[in-house]
Amino acid sequence: MNDPAEDFARAVEATLFAAAEPMSPAEIAAYAGPEGDVKAALANLQADYAARGVNLVERGGKWHFQTAPDLAHILRREREDSRKLSRAAVETLAIIAYHEPVSRAEIESVRGVQISKGTLDVLMEAGWVRPAGRRETPGRPLTFATTPAFLAHFGLESRRDLPGIEDLKAAGLLDPVDLAFDALQDAADAELADEVEEEAPFSPSDG
Amino acid sequence: MNDPAEDFARAVEATLFAAAEPMSPAEIAAYAGPEGDVKAALANLQADYAARGVNLVERGGKWHFQTAPDLAHILRREREDSRKLSRAAVETLAIIAYHEPVSRAEIESVRGVQISKGTLDVLMEAGWVRPAGRRETPGRPLTFATTPAFLAHFGLESRRDLPGIEDLKAAGLLDPVDLAFDALQDAADAELADEVEEEAPFSPSDG
Amino acid sequence: MDADLAFDLQTLPAGDDDQLTLELGSWEGPLDLLLALARNQKVDLREISILALVEQYLSFIDNAKALKLEIAADYLVMAAWLAYLKSCLLLPREPHVEPSPEELALRLQLRLERLNAMRESGARLMARDRLGRDVFARGAPDGLRVVRKANWDVSLFDLMQAYGQIKARSQPVFHIVHRRHVMTLDEAIERVARLVGSLVSWTEIRAFLPETDDPVFRKSALASSFLAMLELARQGRLELDQAEAFAPLMVRAA
Numbered sequence: 301m302n303d304p305a306e307d308f309a310r311a312v313e314a315t316l317f318a319a320a321e322p323m324s325p326a327e328i329a330a331y332a333g334p335e336g337d338v339k340a341a342l343a344n345l346q347a348d349y350a351a352r353g354v355n356l357v358e359r360g361g362k363w364h365f366q367t368a369p370d371l372a373h374i375l376r377r378e379r380e381d382s383r384k385l386s387r388a389a390v391e392t393l394a395i396i397a398y399h400e401p402v403s404r405a406e407i408e409s410v411r412g413v414q415i416s417k418g419t420l421d422v423l424m425e426a427g428w429v430r431p432a433g434r435r436e437t438p439g440r441p442l443t444f445a446t447t448p449a450f451l452a453h454f455g456l457e458s459r460r461d462l463p464g465i466e467d468l469k470a471a472g473l474l475d476p477v478d479l480a481f482d483a484l485q486d487a488a489d490a491e492l493a494d495e496v497e498e499e500a501p502f503s504p505s506d507g
Numbered sequence: 508m509n510d511p512a513e514d515f516a517r518a519v520e521a522t523l524f525a526a527a528e529p530m531s532p533a534e535i536a537a538y539a540g541p542e543g544d545v546k547a548a549l550a551n552l553q554a555d556y557a558a559r560g561v562n563l564v565e566r567g568g569k570w571h572f573q574t575a576p577d578l579a580h581i582l583r584r585e586r587e588d589s590r591k592l593s594r595a596a597v598e599t600l601a602i603i604a605y606h607e608p609v610s611r612a613e614i615e616s617v618r619g620v621q622i623s624k625g626t627l628d629v630l631m632e633a634g635w636v637r638p639a640g641r642r643e644t645p646g647r648p649l650t651f652a653t654t655p656a657f658l659a660h661f662g663l664e665s666r667r668d669l670p671g672i673e674d675l676k677a678a679g680l681l682d683p684v685d686l687a688f689d690a691l692q693d694a695a696d697a698e699l700a701d702e703v704e705e706e707a708p709f710s711p712s713d714g
Numbered sequence: 715m716d717a718d719l720a721f722d723l724q725t726l727p728a729g730d731d732d733q734l735t736l737e738l739g740s741w742e743g744p745l746d747l748l749l750a751l752a753r754n755q756k757v758d759l760r761e762i763s764i765l766a767l768v769e770q771y772l773s774f775i776d777n778a779k780a781l782k783l784e785i786a787a788d789y790l791v792m793a794a795w796l797a798y799l800k801s802c803l804l805l806p807r808e809p810h811v812e813p814s815p816e817e818l819a820l821r822l823q824l825r826l827e828r829l830n831a832m833r834e835s836g837a838r839l840m841a842r843d844r845l846g847r848d849v850f851a852r853g854a855p856d857g858l859r860v861v862r863k864a865n866w867d868v869s870l871f872d873l874m875q876a877y878g879q880i881k882a883r884s885q886p887v888f889h890i891v892h893r894r895h896v897m898t899l900d901e902a903i904e905r906v907a908r909l910v911g912s913l914v915s916w917t918e919i920r921a922f923l924p925e926t927d928d929p930v931f932r933k934s935a936l937a938s939s940f941l942a943m944l945e946l947a948r949q950g951r952l953e954l955d956q957a958e959a960f961a962p963l964m965v966r967a968a
Contacts (some may be wrong), residue, residue: 309560309961310560310575310578311560311578311581312560312561313559314560314561314574314575314578314581314582314850315560315562315581317561317581317850317852317853318548318574318582318850318851318853319854320853321852321853329580331581332581333581336623342630351516352517352520353516353517353519353520353521353524354521354524364612364854365524365852365858367521367856368521370516371518371521374518374521374522374538374539374540375521375522375525375538375856375858375859376646376857376859376860376861377537377538377859377860377861381864381865382660382865382867383864383866383867384670384866384867384868385863385867385868385872387876390868390872390873390876391876391877391879392721393868393873393882394873394874394876394877395877395880397873400875411880412878412880412883425864425868426864453866454869454870454873455870456870457807460876463874464678465881466877467853468874468881470937475652479755488948489744498746522858524852524855524856525856525857525858526855526857526858527855527857527858538858543717543771570853571851573845573849573850573851574849574850574950575849576848576849578841579843579847579848579849582850583847583848592725594742595742597836597839597840598832598833598836599830600839601835601836601839602832604835604839605832607746608805615833617825617828617829617830617833618742618743618745618746619742619743619744619745619825619829620742620743620745620746621745633880635927658847659845660844660846661839661842661845662842662843662844662845662849663842667836669839669888670835670838670839670842671834671835671838675831675835677833677858680827680828681830681831684821684824684825684828687824688821688824690816691820692765697735
């Protein structure tokens with residue numbers, strides 16, 4: 301520390317560290333002082349830092365510190381957030397899976413509701429849906445289809461493993477309104493019959 | 508470079524260099540990876556950098572690089588000192604730091620004057636002071652304490668590093684006047700009692 | 715670093731106390747002024763002469779009055795209190811006066827010590843190597859990034875359920891009126907007339923009803939057959955008889 305060259309190098313080091321922009325040797329000298337050899341100090345510092353996690357680099361005559369290129373990957377961290385897919389996204393995904401390849405207009409006609417751009421983006425970002433070429437009809441609409449990642453996530457060997465309409469019906473997942481109505485009706489009739497039996501003036505038991 | 512500990516230290520170094528804010532060891536580990544000893548790496552890096560123009564420091568459990576204090580003269584910016592604090596703000600900050608958590612009324616009783624509204628605001632805006640809950644006494648007064656940013660700004664590893672805090676504590680200068688008065692009174696009484704005992708014609712030992 | 719102190723500890727000019735003609739605005743209240751005066755005694759605050767301090771304060775306030783400076787009320791309140799303290803300290807002590815003047819003086823001294831301690835601590839704090847003034851963090855940090863990767867929580871069941879609901883929603887809805895199985899009156903008249911024929915023995919109405927497991931149809935057949943018998947009786951083609959109310963209804967050909 302008593303070595304003037306070393307003190308000067310420290311000053312250059314601190315100046316570059318605190319700088320908001322890369323600096324030329326002349327700019328560095330304006331801080332570190334005129335008495336030292338800026339270039340020699342920079343060369344020494346560059347050597348000092350060569351093997352470290354931080355390097356001193358020159359770009360177009362200006363110098364700055366940067367993290368070592370081989371460590372770039374650690375400076376971004378992935379975080380997994382468990383999130384619920386929106387109802388619109390689940391429905392859109394289901395329609396694509398059952399009808400692929402399918403255009404946006406077709407998805408909307410099945411859903412009966414428009415879909416926002418974000419919905420398809422979410423599905424594509426999740427890696428489950430991909431653009432699947434244009435349909436050769438007027439307007440050449442883009443179509444969408446599912447990906448192998450979609451099959452993997454949902455544990456399907458192929459799209460043929462998706463339960464068919466009849467399977468859905470059997471599972472009670474396809475519950476049309478009139479089926480429900482019939483069920484209600486039957487229940488009401490049965491109740492009426494019971495009443496008749498109880499109150500009948502001409503009860504068979506009287507015979 | 509093939510030494511895993513050295514590779515890990517490089518990762519810690521790069522992480523702290525890239526960070527915009529001081530980081531705790533746990534935060535560092537989230538980037539540098541779980542396989543290394545962050546604290547050991549920090550201690551080594553701190554030693555590596557001790558004599559350089561840039562130092563690694565710990566402030567309130569968080570670590571960051573900063574320029575060496577002895578180079579202040581070359582780096583100090585010649586801008587107007589807009590952060591100059593009023594005397595009231597400096598005293599209030601000191602009272603909070605040395606007494607925390609402390610209520611407004613307690614601050615006022617030390618200073619002998621009311622705190623003007625802007626004083627605490629300035630300290631909170633600087634990020635040095637934060638509300639620290641209510642005291643469970645009549646009126647439930649809000650208390651104030653300092654923040655990690657306060658420690659970082661004033662170069663304190665922890666509140667124990669507050670200049671002179673141990674001496675002030677030992678001298679009772681951080682105790683309220685009432686408490687200090689009672690303590691003095693007790694000491695005087697005890698002394699008086701000793702004298703009485705020494706001079707008493709009817710000392711218990713005579714009995 | 716002293717140049718950077720937010721305030722100068724040596725506020726008071728050194729010199730004779732009666733030359734203190736600074737404005738009151740230089741102090742933050744009477745305690746602040748008292749501390750400045752006390753520090754001027756140039757002794758440890760623990761050894762300060764409270765009596766001398768009181769004298770200085772009172773004479774300062776008097777001078778200020780002479781200079782026709784506006785004197786804030788709290789300075790005058792403190793002056794009055796100090797004048798009282800002074801008289802207590804000087805006059806022969808009255809026993810049993812609580813609190814004693816010595817206690818009041820001690821409390822004043824303790825307050826001054828505490829204010830002084832904090833004032834000095836504040837100055838030492840301000841004189842430290844401060845981040846952004848004396849020491850600097852990295853000027854252009856690259857920054858650390860957190861890339862959020864969504865882990866979508868959706869199951870095959872959710873998918874199937876959603877598709878089922880879309881299908882259910884979009885299927886055309888047919889309203890079908892349920893056809894009920896009934897016996898019309900014409901049918902009943904034809905049937906009862908045929909069954910009664912030339913039956914001469916009294917027979918219960920139940921025997922004329924068709925075999926059925928459908929309780930609704932049975933009810934309809936009973937009602938229609940009863941009406942048919944009433945009609946046939948009106949035409950004189952059969953006779954009806956009932957022994958009493960709710961007794962079985964008996965039928966035979968007329």
